Amino acid sequence: MTFDLFANNITSTLPDGLKLPLLADYTCQPIVFNQNKGYNIVIPQGELLYFPEFFSPKIANRALDFLLANSAAHTLPHELSANTPWTNIPWQQDEIKMYGKQIPLPRLSSWHGDSDHPYTYSGITLQSLPWNAALDYLRDQLQQLTSIRFNSVLLNLYRDGQDHISWHTDDEPELGKNPIIASINFGESRRFLLRRCEKERQATEKIEVLLKHGSLLIMQGQTQHFWQHSVPKQAKVLKPRINLTFRHIYPHANS
Numbered sequence: 001m002t003f004d005l006f007a008n009n010i011t012s013t014l015p016d017g018l019k020l021p022l023l024a025d026y027t028c029q030p031i032v033f034n035q036n037k038g039y040n041i042v043i044p045q046g047e048l049l050y051f052p053e054f055f056s057p058k059i060a061n062r063a064l065d066f067l068l069a070n071s072a073a074h075t076l077p078h079e080l081s082a083n084t085p086w087t088n089i090p091w092q093q094d095e096i097k098m099y100g101k102q103i104p105l106p107r108l109s110s111w112h113g114d115s116d117h118p119y120t121y122s123g124i125t126l127q128s129l130p131w132n133a134a135l136d137y138l139r140d141q142l143q144q145l146t147s148i149r150f151n152s153v154l155l156n157l158y159r160d161g162q163d164h165i166s167w168h169t170d171d172e173p174e175l176g177k178n179p180i181i182a183s184i185n186f187g188e189s190r191r192f193l194l195r196r197c198e199k200e201r202q203a204t205e206k207i208e209v210l211l212k213h214g215s216l217l218i219m220q221g222q223t224q225h226f227w228q229h230s231v232p233k234q235a236k237v238l239k240p241r242i243n244l245t246f247r248h249i250y251p252h253a254n255s
């Protein structure tokens with residue numbers, strides 16, 4: 001049996017796979033921003049913007065092909081690894097230390113940015129790689145919408161529905177006080193969940209966004225202080241999905 005976060009029927013389902021608590025301080029308003037149709041999702045102590053069709057299917061397909069390009073023939077998604085002969089993104093298998101053991105993370109990653117300052121999160125240190133033409137193009141598109149020049153991007157490759165990311169917040173000091181995180185998605189649609197950091201409110205206040213091919217989700221304001229997010233396993237998903245979170249890093253925040 002799969003655990004359904006929304007089984008207790010306290011949630012309203014909105015267009016484009018959005019689910020919000022049926023509470024007065026949660027609303028979802030359609031917006032058009034710089035000709036992009038989306039939703040302003042108003043939540044307590046957080047700010048979310050979702051643009052389901054930020055990239056056209058043509059651009060999204062090209063981005064997916066570029067990010068997944070490799071010279072291994074007929075590799076099944078779950079066989080993709082750091083040893084695959086990748087062409088454009090050197091996807092790597094990071095590990096996390098738990099109970100004295102090195103455990104491989106359930107996804108592949110790559111970290112690119114302006115500075116050669118390494119990025120540390122959850123005890124993992126990622127070395128910064130240079131931008132390439134496709135990553136630069138994607139960051140330019142985000143700059144046109146937001147007027148922000150992001151200086152870093154974390155790429156995650158979920159090879160199939162077994163790959164996932166557990167509950168966490170993006171609250172490393174290098175990201176600044178109230179970080180703006182622009183998250184874009186290519187490939188299979190996956191469920192993106194948010195829940196309150198405060199344990200007592202987790203059962204009643206949770207949000208779901210179905211992040212689909214070519215979509216953009218922006219998290220800003222106090223979101224990273226009051227909300228955790230995750231991408232759960234989805235056993236029925238058999239193909240890859242790539243997520244890119246563009247961030248602004250302040251490299252000397254710790255020094």
Ligand SMILES: O=C(O)CCC(=O)C(=O)O
Pocket residue numbers: 154156165170183192211229230231243245
């Ligand atoms: O894959 C996603 O949509 C989320 C990725 C994420 O949470 C992260 O990179 O911190």
